[in-house]
Structures are given as C-alpha cells and as structure tokens.
Amino acid sequence: MTFPVVGMVGGGQLARMTHEAGIPLGIRFKLLSDTPQDSAAQVVSDVVVGDYRDLDTLREFARGCDVITFDHEHVPTEHLRALEADGIPVRPGPDALVHAQDKGVMRAKLDAIGVPCPRHRIVSDPQDVAAFAAEGEGFPVVLKTVRGGYDGKGVWVVDSVEEAADPFKAGVPVLAEEKVDFLRELAANVVRSPHGQAVAYPVVESRQVGGVCDTVIAPAPGLDEGLAVRASEMALNIAKELGVVGHLAVELFQTRDGRILVNELAMRPHNSGHWSMDGAVTSQFANHVRAVLDLPLGDPRPRAEWTVMVNVLGGDYPDMYSAYLHCMARDPQLKIHMYGKDVKPGRKVGHVNTYGDDLDDVLERARHAAGYLRGTITE
Template identity: 80%
Template sequence: MTYPIVGMVGGGQLARMTQQAAIPLGVRLRVLAAAPEESAAQVVGDVFLGDEADLEDLRAFARGCDVLTFDHEHVPTGHLRALEADGTKVRPGPDALVHAQDKGVMREKLAAIGVPCPRNRIVADPADVAAFADEVGGWPVVLKTVRGGYDGKGVWVVRDAAQAEVPFQAGVPVLAEEKVDFARELAACVVRSPHGQAVAYPVVESVQVDGICHEVIAPAPDLSEERATEAQRIALTIAGELGVTGHLAVELFETRDGRILVNELAMRPHNSGHWTIDGAVTSQFENHLRAVLDLPLGDPRARAKWTVMVNVLGGDYPDMYHAYLHVMARDPGVKVHMYGKDVKPGRKVGHVTVCGDDLDDVRERAGHAAAYLRGSITE
C-alpha cells in the first residue's frame, strides 16, 4: 500500500512537530526549507532546499507530493494560484489563506460575514491615523502592516500622530484598529476537512508578554460555557465561510464588558495549540494532517482537567541540555519539547507542558521548568 506524501512549505518548528504526528500515521512528510540547519530539516528525511518566494522552487518541491500545506503564511498568493493551475492540491487554498496573509482582506471579509472585530480601517498617512483616532474615541490606536507581521512584529501602539509615522516607512498598506480594553486574550482552534467535517478544541487563555505568547492554559479558566461555545462558534463560522482546510487558530479578545472580538487568524498549526501534543486525545498537528488528506478527524477533547504550556525563550544560558537534569529530576511529569534552534535572547527555542488536576500547581510546575531551562532561575 502506498501512503501519501504531504509537502509542508517551511522548515520551522511547526513542521518539526508535524513530523512527529506523521510518523505513526505512516504519512511521509516532505519539507521545503531554506537551509539544512532549520528546525524541521534536522529531523525530516525528505528535505527540499529552496525559496518559498520562487515559483519554480515551489513547483519542483510540489512534484510527487499528494498535497501541499504550510508551517507559515508567507508564500505569495499568486504562486499558490499557479500551483493550483498546475493541478497541485493546496490546503488551505489561496482563496482561504489570503485572509491570514493580508489583515486588510481579513477584516473586510469578517465584517461581511458578521464576525465581531475591533473597529478598523486602512489609513493613508499619519494625519489619517489622527482622524481614525477621533472616530474611535481617541488615542492610543493600534497600527499594523497588512502583510508580514508576526510575534508582535509589524504592530505598533501609537499615542499621537508623530508616533504614527514609523509604520508607513515600510511602504506597505497600514491598518488602523481601535485599542481594545480587553480583560484577557483567548484562542479558539478548529480543524476542518475538505468535505466539511470540523472539530473544535477547548478554548484556551493565551498570556502574551512583549507581543510573544508566553503561556497557554487549557481550558481558559473561569470561562463560562456560553462564552466558550460562542468562541468556538465564531471559529467554526470563519473556517466554513472562508473555506479553510486544515487547522485554524482564531486569536480573540475577551473584553471587560463581556464581548468576544477576533484579533488575528492563523491557518496552520499554532502556538496556542501546542498544548494538544500532550494534553488532547488528538494533537493539532495530527488533525491538520488528517484534514489536508481528507481523512476522518480525530477527537479534540482534553486528556486532563488542566494543561499548561509555557514557551521556552532563549536567554543568556545557551546550554539548555544540561538543564534537563534538574527539570526532569524535580518533576518527571514535565514534558519538554525543544526545536533544535540556536539559543538567542528572546527566541522561541522550545516549550514545556504539564497536565494535572490543580491549576495553580500545574502553572507553577510549567513556569518553573521553562524558567530553569532559560536560566532565569537556578534552583
């Protein structure tokens, strides 16, 4: 029997963790990486070295693949349309993926289908930003480049027209949004297959520090069943209306007055879903593979009452391997996931996950392990 080959564009940690899910399924993963030292290229046997911005590299990579998918959203939309015209199965397709690539297109579509979002519009210059600030009740406002931003990059909180000059220096369209007075950030992750089957994971709380995800708590504490169902409904609606195939992460604001607003979309496995490797019956990575291959989707339910994932960021202590001795001896229940990256300050180099019945205990254990691996604590 011949098992399918899934081509994943991008050689980062998401592709690396997708390989872990592909192995027991018997699915062969092929990765397009920019360099052999990239995270996924270290562990995947079938690596194509190339540039996702080069159409001919994409075409050469796609030959022999049964379906193409992504560990990032940076492939030009026109290239994806060309691949589809060649007969390549691209999942999610360019008509869906553009909503994760272009924040202006995303906001326009979400408004059209009635999904609640912060007030927003494309702005032309700093004077237009000042006019937008007047429209939404004053400064500060949030400015985003419509393409290319991630982990806080391409996003500015500006408090006057002078500060608003910087985002326009990149020479790309700028989206202005009201600064939402939110109580916390949530994420609703769903997976949808080509024939329309969809599953929803428990809604999680995502704790951000300096624009980077620090901690994910599954399920979100003290979130009412009604509010959780609303968040899942919003994510499933977006997946269906946009024709998403694969994993969709919908980042959300829970406002202080009780509303749920959509912040960002990601059409791939996502940091807010890493907890599912150890904490769910079927991980986001396995379900993404199942979806792009149009296989029946797996059970998204949690295995434990609480699961906490904490990202491990690079610090001043590069030799994380020897820190394992303390982390594993102190707490054999900690699951450590490292990405094979050089340690640089502030860089995501791994994550830890802890499951259990007591939330305070689980958070303390996960936080301690991540901090010790980084070197910010020594005992």
C-alpha cells in the same frame, strides 16, 4: 500500498512537530526549507533547500507530493494559484490563506460575514491615523502592516500623530484598529477537512509578554460556558465561510463588558494549540495532517482537567540540555519539546507542557521548568 507524501513549505518548529505527528501514521513528508539547519530540516529525511518565493522552485518541489501545506503564511498568493492550476492540492488554498496573509482582506471578510472585530480601517498617512483616532475614543491606536507581521512584529501602539510615521515607512498598506480594553486574550482552535468535517478544541487563555505568546492555559479558567460555546461556534463558522482546510487559530479579545472580538487568524498549527500535544486525545498537529489528507478527524477533547504550555525563550544560558536532569527529576510528568534551534535572546527554542487537576500546581510546574531551562531560575 503506498502512503501519501505531504509537502510542507517552511522548515520551522511547526513543520517539525507536524512531521512528528505524521510518523505513527506512516505519512511521508517532503520539506521546502530555507536552510539545511532549520528546525524541521534536522528531522525530515526528504529536504529541498530553496526559496518559497520562487515559483519554479515551488513547482519543482511539488513534484511527487500528494498535497501541499505550510508552517507559515508567506507564500505569494499567485504562486499558490499556479500550483492549483497545475493540479496540485494546496491546503489551505489561496482563497482561504489570503485572509491570514492580508489583515485588510481578513477584516473586510469578517465584517461581511458578521464577525465582531475591533473598530478598524485602512489608513493612508499619519494625519489619517489622527482622523481615525478622533472618530473613536482618541489615542492610543494600534497600527498594523497588512502583510508580513507576526509575534508582535509589524504592530505599533501609537499615542500621537507624531508616533504614527514609522509603520508607513515599509511602503505597504497600514491598518488602524482601536486599542481594545480587554480583560484577557483567548484562542479558539478548530480543524476542518475538505469534505466539511470539523472539530473544536477547548477555548484557551493566551498570555503574552512583549507581544510574544508566553503561557497558554487549557481550558481558559473561569470562562463562562456560553461565551466559550460562542467562541468555538464563531471559529467553526469562520473556517466554513473562508473555506479553510487544516488548522485554524482564531485569536480573540475577551472584553471587560463580556464580548469577544477577533484579533488575528492563523491557518496552520499555532502556538496556542501546543498544549494539545500532551493534553488532548488528538493534537492539533495530528489533526492538521488528517485534515489536509481528508482523513477522519481525531477527538480534540482534553485528557486532563488542566494543561499548561509555557514557551521556552532563549536567554544568556545556551546549554539547556544540562538543565534536563533537574527538570525531569523534579517533575517526572513534565513534557519538554525542543526545536533544535540555536539559543538567541527572546527566540522561541522550545516549550514545556504540564497537566493535572490543580491549576495552581500545573502553572507553577510549567513556569519553573521553562524558567530553569532558560536559566532565569536556578534552584
């Protein structure tokens, strides 16, 4: 019996944790990584170092792979179409993935299928931004480059036409959106297989600091049941309408007047789903592996009443291993996940998960552990 080979494009922490989820299933991984030091390249045995933007490199990498998937959305769409033309399954395929690659395409498609979004349109210059602002409530306005942004990069909140010049310097189209007066940010994570089976994880609350995800609470505290069902159904419908195969994260705004609006899409395992590694029956990574191989999907239900994930960001304290003694002794139930990255200020180098029946306690344990690992808490 031969087990399939999953080709993973991208060597970051998402690839590392997806590989980890495939190990118990006997699934083999082949990795296309930028460098031998990348997070996943440290743990995957079959690593090709090369440029994912080069079609010949992609084609050579794909030899011997049963399916290709990704830990980022940056592979050129035309290259993915070429791989499909070569007979190589690409999941998610280019027709789906383009909606996570191009925010303009995403907004147009979501409008077409009736998904609620912030008011938006493509703008051509700062004066067009001012016109967009005047059509609504005025400044501030959110500007986004349609391609390439992540973790707050490629996003500007501008308060005047003078501040609107920088986004246009990149030479790519710019999307203007209203600045939503939201109550909080939510995320609906779903997984869909090629034959149409789909599962939905509990809707979570995602808290950002400086445009980067800091804390995720599963499930979102105090979320109206009807609103939670609507968010999950919306995410499942988006996955179906876009033909997504694998994991889809739908980032949402919960508005103060009780609506939910789609902010962003990600077609890969996502930071808002890291809690599921320890808090769900089947993690987002395990279900992504199952989906791209068209295996039956696993149970997404939570194991505990509350699970909290807090990202460990790099600071001025590089020796995180020395903090393990304190963290593990203080909280034997704590789950630490490190990515093998060099510590740099603000860089995601790991995360911690805690779980239990008391949300305040679970939150405090996760925040203490992440802070102690980073060095911002010393006792």
